[in-house]
Amino acid sequence: MDLDLTATTADLASAASALVRLVPGKLIDPVLSGVLLTATAEGVALAANDRERAVRVARPAVTHTEGRVLVPAKPLADTLRALEFEQVRLVVEGSRLAIRGPGARFALPLLDADVHPGVAPPPPLAGTVDGAVFAAALATVSTAASRDDALPMFTGVRIRSEDDRLVLLATDRYQMAVARISWQSAGQTVDALVPATLLGEIAKQVDHGGPVALHADQDRFGLVWTNLAATTSVLDGSFLHESKVSVSDVDTEVELDADALAGAVRRVGLYTDARGVLLLEVGDGEVRLRGADQRAGEAEETVKADVTGGRTPQAYQSRFLTDALRPFHGGRVRLRIQPGMRATEFSATEPTDTNLRYVVMPMLPPKN
Amino acid sequence: MDLDLTATTADLASAASALVRLVPGKLIDPVLSGVLLTATAEGVALAANDRERAVRVARPAVTHTEGRVLVPAKPLADTLRALEFEQVRLVVEGSRLAIRGPGARFALPLLDADVHPGVAPPPPLAGTVDGAVFAAALATVSTAASRDDALPMFTGVRIRSEDDRLVLLATDRYQMAVARISWQSAGQTVDALVPATLLGEIAKQVDHGGPVALHADQDRFGLVWTNLAATTSVLDGSFLHESKVSVSDVDTEVELDADALAGAVRRVGLYTDARGVLLLEVGDGEVRLRGADQRAGEAEETVKADVTGGRTPQAYQSRFLTDALRPFHGGRVRLRIQPGMRATEFSATEPTDTNLRYVVMPMLPPKN
Known part of the structure; x- marks a missing residue:
């Protein structure tokens, strides 16, 4: 395994933090709690996949040696966030990924990248929404969902397209929130029950200035904006409907x-x-x-x-x-x-x- | 029981909050978790005593009817802090103390003021220190004390006078902090082991602009600044000394x-x-x-x-x-x-x- 790159610390730190918040990882499996770093001539990509959620975020970097390594995600994010120097170098040294800056070296153990499931590209494009409106709707609707994992059906937000409208709906049976925002369909419909905790975090991270693309197929739902793509497996949400109340x-x-x-x-x-x-x-x-x-x-x-x-x-x-x-x-x-x-x-x-x-x-x- | 007064809401709210933070109260005994309100021509005094700590704080008020009542301290502080109108009226109505403002009435049950121990005046004056220096020293020294109530001896700060110096010392056995600040003795010496949690709170509240008076006798230690007097019972702290390390x-x-x-x-x-x-x-x-x-x-x-x-x-x-x-x-x-x-x-x-x-x-x- 090999990799050697230099990047802006703040840039890389924000990417690693975004990744860890969107894919908190499974503690039982170090591989699924890892971040896959891929350095190419185009820059660096950070990716994580816990078999339910997958996120890939790209950042500019100067690549000295192309390569792909897997390291623990949270220690990487914590270290990058704590650094005070402007540029940081990530370089493989033996069985370690070294995070280097002036007078400082932090070394994370390399995990086996070959057993990592990788991050598949998002499903086909379904349409686009305005980032700021989508974030405002998600921030409210996702709080109406249940936080009780014993009732998984109520921990999701149903996202459903209706002509030129996208309906976002969640309920924990005591309260229900329904938002109807405009969307530009790309010819496909959307109807998915998406984990509310993921959407609540996305509401905080999504780029308010630009569009957000919705991607969907039978089994997966994805959101893509600027340099980030997040996908998740979905449940059937057809039992959730505003007409029920x-x-x-x-x-x-x-x-x-x-x-x-x-x-x-x-x-x-x-x-x-x-x-x-x-x-x-x-x-x-x-x-x-x-x-x-x-x-x-x-x-x-x-x-x-x-x-x-x-x-x-x-x-x-x-x-x-x-x-x-x-x-x-x-x-x-x-x-x-x-x-x-x-x-x-x-x-x-x-x-x-x-x-x-x-x-x-x-x-x-x-x-x- | 009778009492009727009007005061500035923010003024009364800050007094009630200060009191609740300095004397958190004993949950087992509603009387010792109460605040004693005394309205006189001079204004209003709020007092609390949990038999270990006692605090009295005075505030300006327009007294319509003089009197003395005991009400639950935390609900009073929470209500006053949440109010948005500028002036508030406290008035006894039957078995309740009503907190009144435009369009709003909050009514707290009256407790039996006659069984409350009251708040004794502080022990004799021992000397004075500068508020800002004292607060800075306390903020640091009190964090070095132990938070483990199983070792009560290490949960205190020893405050000891030495000629024109006041020595503040705390240790949890793994770390020790010692500050030596100047003080103006009033002819008495001080040597007391005072609960660090109380001193940590006092470090936040003490008036940084003026002097703080230290009061002490054999059994009690007190601090007085502007309109607030706080006293506490003390332990023997002579076993704590910087020469031990x-x-x-x-x-x-x-x-x-x-x-x-x-x-x-x-x-x-x-x-x-x-x-x-x-x-x-x-x-x-x-x-x-x-x-x-x-x-x-x-x-x-x-x-x-x-x-x-x-x-x-x-x-x-x-x-x-x-x-x-x-x-x-x-x-x-x-x-x-x-x-x-x-x-x-x-x-x-x-x-x-x-x-x-x-x-x-x-x-x-x-x-x-």
Whole structure:
């Protein structure tokens, strides 16, 4: 095995960090926790594959000797991030990959690159979306998915194309988020259930200035932007659909400042029982949040609101209200309330790029 | 019970937060986790006492009805911190203390103020120190104390007066920090072992612009600044003394940039065995840090240094090196190294207000 290259430290460090965050690796298998470095005349590519997720990121580099080596990914990323000199040299020395700079040498053991599965090219192009809009939609929708691995079906985001729209949907059964963003189809449709944790990380990393390409086939889903390609195996997500939650019995509509309500939820939420349930009462020109707990005491706060229709009160877990209001930060939000144990829908009062709807299931009101 | 006052929200919130951080309270006893609010014509006083620590903090307020009530401290602090309106009213309503603002009411249950031990005035004045110097010394020395409650003797900072100097000393047996700051005695001496966690919090809160008064008697130690008085019961700390750690066999002295060495420790520290041990080798005009781990690989980095005396190498846990170098951030540090399993002393090369000495015990070097 051989490899010798020089690159900008910050450039290589950001690539290694991106890779480790997107493919955290399997601790049980050092090979699947490794990063495959390939140096060619074009530069350097870093790749990782844990048999579920695969990521490849390319960076400019001056290659002195072409080659391909496999080293532990996290130590490489940690070392590169900690370096303070501008240029770094990666060079194979015996059974080690040396990371060299002025007065410093860090040496990682070489793993067996030949047993690494490699990273296959992404499946065929399905279409493209705007990076900033996609990131905003993913950041919200991925938080509505379940974090409970015992229910794998609910840990994903369903990404589905509908003509010139891409629908992103996730639910943990207590809340549901649906975004509809515009996309340019490349002639293919998309329908995949993609791990929400991966998409949440991608929302942070994706290039906000440019387009993001969606790639898909029967078994895999991929996203490609600038110099990075991420693919993952997918589940069947057809059981997840926004029509499963009915909002046909709305009898009360409330429009108010999202941050004013979020602030009240935060404060009154300090006064809740063990279930964390708040009561939202609808009055004339205002809503009133109420919380009570035998030990903590009780609280109520009113927020100005435009109310139409009925005056149906409803109870919610305060953390779901906080999640539902966050994407509407800085603007006004419309609550569409149904009586009984039926969902409440949150949406923006003005059109937005993500066309986000957030649905929260109510709780039984606190006993007084 | 009665009480009715109006105060600036931010003012009252900072007082309640300071109190909760200094006296975290005993969960088992609601009374000792309470805050005693006393409203008089002079303003409002907040006080807490968990039978070990007692704190009293005064704030301006407009008192409508004088009185004294006891309410849960943490919910009061959390609520005040979350409020967004400028003025807040605290008023007894039945069995509740209401926290009121425009459109909002939060009500805390009243506890039985009559069973609260109250807060005794601090013991007699012993002397004063400069707030900024005292805070800097405490911030460093308190981190050298043990966090292990199984060894209560090592969880304290010994504060001892010596003529015009105040000596602050703490050790967890692997490291020791000693600061000597100037103080103005009020005719009394001080010698007390004070909980390091309390002093670490005080280092963050103390007024850097003014003097801090030290109060002491046989059983208690107190600190008073601006509108806050904190007292605590003390242990006998006479067994803790800087003379217990000998530095009479120093044969190697090294002077170098503290941040350059700290950066190298951070990087090479990624390549250590389970004990986290680094080797420091002393060369001509430089020191070399080395780390090695069977799985992680190996690392070495050199740092320019002025070396006098011998070339004695020594091994340390990387986290102790990091702690020892932090107080010398931005300047040069002198390492005085003794051979064998004897301590290494870290001190500034230029005189400082805290006259800090940091002592680290070496470890057996890593096997290669």
